[in-house]
Amino acid sequence: MRRRRISLAVLSVIILVIVISILMFGSARWQLSMTMKGDAKITMEQGDKYKDAGASAVRTNKIFSSMKKDVAVDKEGKVDTNKEGTYTITYTAKYHNQKKEMQRTVVVQNTRPVITLRGGKNFTVYDTIGFKDSYTAVDHAGNDITSRVQVTGNLDTSKPGKYKLTYTATDDNGVTGTAVRNITVKKFPVPDLKPTNGKKIIYLTFDDGPYKYTDQLLDILARHNVKVTFFVTNAYPEYAYDIKKEYEAGHAIGVHTYSHNYSQVYASDEAFWDDFNKMQDVIKQQTGKKTDICRFPGGGSNTVSAKYCYGLMTRLADELTAKGYSYFDWNVLSGDAGETKDSMQILARMEKGVTQNERSIILCHDIHPFTVNAIDSFLTWAQSNGYEFKTLKNGDFAAHQRINN
Numbered sequence: 062m063r064r065r066r067i068s069l070a071v072l073s074v075i076i077l078v079i080v081i082s083i084l085m086f087g088s089a090r091w092q093l094s095m096t097m098k099g100d101a102k103i104t105m106e107q108g109d110k111y112k113d114a115g116a117s118a119v120r121t122n123k124i125f126s127s128m129k130k131d132v133a134v135d136k137e138g139k140v141d142t143n144k145e146g147t148y149t150i151t152y153t154a155k156y157h158n159q160k161k162e163m164q165r166t167v168v169v170q171n172t173r174p175v176i177t178l179r180g181g182k183n184f185t186v187y188d189t190i191g192f193k194d195s196y197t198a199v200d201h202a203g204n205d206i207t208s209r210v211q212v213t214g215n216l217d218t219s220k221p222g223k224y225k226l227t228y229t230a231t232d233d234n235g236v237t238g239t240a241v242r243n244i245t246v247k248k249f250p251v252p253d254l255k256p257t258n259g260k261k262i263i264y265l266t267f268d269d270g271p272y273k274y275t276d277q278l279l280d281i282l283a284r285h286n287v288k289v290t291f292f293v294t295n296a297y298p299e300y301a302y303d304i305k306k307e308y309e310a311g312h313a314i315g316v317h318t319y320s321h322n323y324s325q326v327y328a329s330d331e332a333f334w335d336d337f338n339k340m341q342d343v344i345k346q347q348t349g350k351k352t353d354i355c356r357f358p359g360g361g362s363n364t365v366s367a368k369y370c371y372g373l374m375t376r377l378a379d380e381l382t383a384k385g386y387s388y389f390d391w392n393v394l395s396g397d398a399g400e401t402k403d404s405m406q407i408l409a410r411m412e413k414g415v416t417q418n419e420r421s422i423i424l425c426h427d428i429h430p431f432t433v434n435a436i437d438s439f440l441t442w443a444q445s446n447g448y449e450f451k452t453l454k455n456g457d458f459a460a461h462q463r464i465n466n
């Protein structure tokens with residue numbers, strides 16, 4: 062009897078424990094909840110790193126709220142930080158027949174300031190010229206924030222090598238734009254100025270043609286077997302065929318300018334290169350190839366360009382050299398650029414000028430009859446006095462004048 066009573070009591074306790082367990086721990090007694098870490102909507106800049114903060118889920122007992130346990134969260138969806146767009150990340154947690162789902166929206170946008178590097182991302186300079194940096198920056202709204210650009214990097218233009226400059230600009234919203242420029246510093250190819258052994262060298266140059274006197278000039282040069290350099294224009298396109306004649310006779314051809322209109326050529330960097338390339342095309346049409354020598358309208362030291370575009374000549378001289386061109390000035394004036402129209406005076410100026418240099422680059426214009434008329438006498442005089450005539454080549458003595466703009 063006593064034993065049976067004990068058994069009954071034990072059984073009752075067991076049943077009670079089972080009932081309580083079911084009440085407390087049965088699936089219906091658990092509440093599944095989910096928490097998203099971080100914001101449900103995130104806006105970020107393209108290229109920035111995105112790290113998903115994730116979400117967590119727990120099941121909590123409805124009766125004893127201190128009894129809780131983590132539940133695994135599945136994550137679906139990806140953010141491509143290199144591409145603008147709206148991305149969705151879905152978090153899911155399941156416990157028995159309960160399911161929780163949350164979504165996060167990530168907007169990848171690009172509102173970074175844009176930094177434009179004049180001369181491009183890869184730039185070459187010569188050690189002797191140095192590098193004059195130039196850039197612009199605008200924010201997403203199009204406001205000029207060039208003054209905020211900060212440049213970092215160690216560029217030493219006196220030492221040939223490869224360098225990197227980093228440009229950053231931050232807008233009013235704290236968004237930063239970046240640009241990188243690779244700069245190659247090269248050793249300037251020193252002109253091959255071997256001793257002239259007492260011989261004086263003359264580089265006769267003719268600008269602004271061809272024109273109606275060019276044919277006559279070519280005949281005179283042929284008679285003396287003298288080769289010269291023509292810095293040509295397209296000012297008189299009906300004489301363009303003379304460029305071919307000049308080239309075929311062994312003279313050197315260089316770009317002067319297509320339009321020879323200062324306000325046009327020197328309006329901007331772009332305007333200069335547009336004019337320059339148009340003249341190259343004409344030269345290529347006539348000679349079959351482009352040239353690597355040139356002369357600025359007004360010369361490298363001209364100040365007229367400052368009227369239209371500040372600092373232009375410095376940039377152009379750098380860029381021309383960096384692109385592998387040689388530009389030439391002069392150290393002897395014939396005087397035919399407005400000083401005189403008298404052939405005898407031109408002859409006298411040229412004769413006097415060349416006696417003062419070992420190498421003379423003479424500035425003449427073959428668009429003037431009074432200049433062409435002086436050439437025959439000048440050649441006779443120079444040849445009988447032991448002068449040697451040469452054409453200008455890339456890397457030659459250039460008689461560079463000081464750049465003033």
Ligand SMILES: [Zn+2]
Nearest residue numbers: 268269358359
């Ligand atoms: Zn000119």
